[in-house]
Amino acid sequence: MERHWAKLLGIALVVVNTVLLLSVSDSVSRSQPAYSLQLPLGSNATGIDERFYDGVPVASMKADVRVTMHQYGHRQETLRNRTSCLDIIFAGNGTSLLPSTALASFPGSGNTWTRHLIELSTGFYTGAIYKDGLLKKAFPGEGNRSRSVIAVKTHWPRFRTVDRVEYERVVLITRTPLDAMKAEFTRQRTPNRSHVGQIQTVNQTAWQNQVKVQIPEYQRFYDFWFDITKKKSMDLLVLFYDDMRDNTTQTLINLAHFLGISDIRDQLPCIHTNMEGSFHRKSTTSFGTLNKTLIEGIDKIIRVVNQHVRSCLKKGGCVTSGSTRLKSSSVIT
Numbered sequence: 324m325e326r327h328w329a330k331l332l333g334i335a336l337v338v339v340n341t342v343l344l345l346s347v348s349d350s351v352s353r354s355q356p357a358y359s360l361q362l363p364l365g366s367n368a369t370g371i372d373e374r375f376y377d378g379v380p381v382a383s384m385k386a387d388v389r390v391t392m393h394q395y396g397h398r399q400e401t402l403r404n405r406t407s408c409l410d411i412i413f414a415g416n417g418t419s420l421l422p423s424t425a426l427a428s429f430p431g432s433g434n435t436w437t438r439h440l441i442e443l444s445t446g447f448y449t450g451a452i453y454k455d456g457l458l459k460k461a462f463p464g465e466g467n468r469s470r471s472v473i474a475v476k477t478h479w480p481r482f483r484t485v486d487r488v489e490y491e492r493v494v495l496i497t498r499t500p501l502d503a504m505k506a507e508f509t510r511q512r513t514p515n516r517s518h519v520g521q522i523q524t525v526n527q528t529a530w531q532n533q534v535k536v537q538i539p540e541y542q543r544f545y546d547f548w549f550d551i552t553k554k555k556s557m558d559l560l561v562l563f564y565d566d567m568r569d570n571t572t573q574t575l576i577n578l579a580h581f582l583g584i585s586d587i588r589d590q591l592p593c594i595h596t597n598m599e600g601s602f603h604r605k606s607t608t609s610f611g612t613l614n615k616t617l618i619e620g621i622d623k624i625i626r627v628v629n630q631h632v633r634s635c636l637k638k639g640g641c642v643t644s645g646s647t648r649l650k651s652s653s654v655i656t
Contacts, residue, residue: 450472451475
């Protein structure tokens with residue numbers, strides 16, 4: 324009997340000690356930062372504190388996209404030693420060629436600004452299936468569809484230019500449809516179809532007619548890309564424009580990680596200084612109110628795209644820049 328009680332007492336002591344050890348361990352782990360990597364502290368020549376961006380310690384900023392073999396089947400880790408984010412080259416010049424990557428967007432979704440940010444973040448030029456003379460000086464890779472560029476701009480199947488590139492991965496820029504339509508309407512009505520020009524007034528008949536035409540085109544565009552990336556098992560990053568605008572730093576870290584650049588934190592001060600570039604339009608034009616039918620059409624295609632994203636994430640077929648859905652935009656501006 325005494326041996327039995329002694330045995331039980333021994334077991335009880337083991338349990339108590341285990342609980343105490345786990346409690347102490349948990350307390351210590353919660354008191355320590357998620358990542359131990361530290362960058363040099365202090366401010367740079369621009370006056371920007373290198374330790375913090377968007378209120379978050381730089382040392383803790385790592386890609387928060389979830390990595391699986393299916394999602395990143397074509398990811399190729401790429402290393403570049405550079406002292407400035409303005410040091411940009413074509414791949415193959417002392418580096419390996421890159422996976423063929425589409426930078427796909429519906430017109431007006433911020434493709435040109437995204438190209439600028441990708442080049443700053445990765446150190447590689449972007450290309451395009453188009454040869455836009457207005458962009459050639461700023462983007463030496465304009466018209467280049469080869470694996471020497473890190474991503475290829477495409478609006479296919481929206482425009483006539485046929486995109487025959489065999490892509491392995493896709494960055495799909497996703498912007499609220501009404502905002503994209505406003506940007507494209509503005510571009511089409513500025514001299515030389517400028518990427519940064521403004522218009523002073525809006526012809527309401529022309530504007531509402533364009534929205535009516537583009538509602539089904541917007542849905543077909545995203546139906547196409549979600550479908551083809553699934554059928555061909557392409558790596559897919561859904562890049563929300565709102566993430567780039569509202570949480571730029573973390574979004575660029577996630578985007579660069581998807582493209583094979585694991586850590587861009589040493590380039591953040593330089594990227595921050597040069598972030599705007601020459602092709603980021605900030606419109607202040609009033610577009611007025613859409614009629615009820617168009618409002619319902621806009622709401623419908625937002626729901627369709629959000630369903631594509633939910634389904635893709637659920638099945639492990641894509642990752643996102645951070646958000647998981649398009650936000651409804653105001654129909655009165």
